[in-house]
Amino acid sequence: MHVVVLGAGYAGLTLTRRLESRLPEAVDLTLVNDGPDHVLIHEIHRAIRRPGVVDAVSVSIAEVLDRAELVDARVREVDVDAGKAVLHGDEIVSWDFGAVCLGSETAYYDIGGLREHAIPMKSLADAATVREGFQMLCETGGRAFVGGAGLSGVQVAGELAAFSREEGVRVPDDVEVVLLEQFDEVAPSFPANFQRAVREELEARGVDVRTSTAVERVSAGAVSTDEGELRYDQLIWTGGITGTPATGGDRPTVRADLRASDRTFALGDAARIVDADGEPVPASASAAIREARTAAENIARLVEAERSGSDDGFRPRLDQYRFDAPGWIVSVGDGTVAQVGSTVLRGGAAKAVKASVGAGYLTSIGAVRNAASLAEEELR
Incomplete structure (x- = not known):
């Protein structure tokens, strides 16, 4: 059998x-x-700012299997x-x-030009592409758009905003990170108190959050929305899956x-x-x-x-x-929002929850060394 x-x-x-x-x-x-590795997709945004995290979020499948045959x-x-x-x-x-x-896979919803001009966020290679483009933007000035304010989009926008302010990165005053969402709130499928905390964390880090803004078509350097045309220098799309x-x-x-x-x-x-x-x-x-x-x-x-x-x-x-x-967790740059039951946590308490959840999962699949590395990254 x-x-x-x-x-x-x-x-x-x-x-x-x-x-x-x-x-x-x-x-x-x-x-x-x-491929030979299991990748923690919910953590790949970290590699935009910290390429060294790749080792922590990539697990050799062969090393954690007991008797199953692995076919690459x-x-x-x-x-x-x-x-x-x-x-x-x-x-x-x-x-x-x-x-x-x-x-x-990333869903593009038949939006004209979106697939051709946007970078998805489904792999570590995508994170590396985003990093390279954003580094150039930090040198020259410009605007990075993140389309879709689900948890993935929130994490990418937060990471870009934090990256633009890190020591050693020469950043002109006109670097912008804009998060677009067609619904009225960020994290639209989550409880209202979680949504509020996430939005506050984004805005505290300088992310320009634009909700109730639907993307209609995309061209090189411009996004057409129901609110008008918006210029961009980098476009990352996290707006859905198929x-x-x-x-x-x-x-x-x-x-x-x-x-x-x-x-x-x-x-x-x-x-x-x-x-x-x-x-x-x-x-x-x-x-x-x-x-x-x-x-x-x-x-x-x-x-x-x-x-x-x-x-x-x-x-x-x-x-x-x-x-x-049991709850929901999202990182926003160096901040974290966690909902446990009806309680929303922020700051150090939320970071601790996120670190324990990530380390717990990695331990459950036998990747103990990765668990320790990821916990260290989370608590930085």
Whole structure:
């Protein structure tokens, strides 16, 4: 019997690690990932200002796996019903039970010129590109726009603002960091007290926050919005996500047992998940990690039923995923905002929460050295 996990992001690596201990030794387990490293995507903004953080947020997948086979290949196409995927080079991998955890791509919403002129923030390479361009802007003066004020956009804007004020960087007075958001508030899907704290942190660091401003089209050096045309020198886009080319750009909707078909699960950013309460689950690292725990239990039960011969038309009862986030955390330059329950924390207390959460996750996947390095970075 063969179990395959496609993608080693938060969902895929957590799922694989749990399956290593839950599946019988006789069951083959394969993890397919485009690259040898697991990258903490929610921390890549740090590399804009501190390239040295790359080592802390990159984890060698091979070093944290126990018995799963790691295949370093890009997934070109997935057929969830047939239980197979086509890899780069036309190699085909098939499974008895599998999971699609391929993450997402940046959504450009058919906005004319946006894809051609904006830098996404989905990889460490993107962070390096942003850093290089912003360093030049700090020398010559100009305006950097960040499109989308979700948590990713907030973190990028905060990092740019902090970078522009660091000792040793020659900054003309006319360097600007502008954060654009089409909705009325930053962090639009979060509680109002969290939104207020995030906006205050951004504005305290000199970020020009412009909400209720929708981008309509982009050209070289100018963004056309419903409020008029705005000049820019650098444009970073974090305005949303869509499916990967391997899934045809789609993020399939899955119910609370996380199955996209009888034998294939979909979780993390790769899917639109409706939980056990009928509520849509936001795309986030914390949700992906918790989804992986549910998926691991369900796959293990299905494997056990099939191996024991008890699968006589009646499937075992599967766990239902229920979204229950303990809180939310976002960094804003050297500041942090954390919501724990109904309480919003800022300053040192929020930093401590963020450091403990990041280190806790890395420890859970066996990356203890990375955990110590990241905690040190967070508490600087």
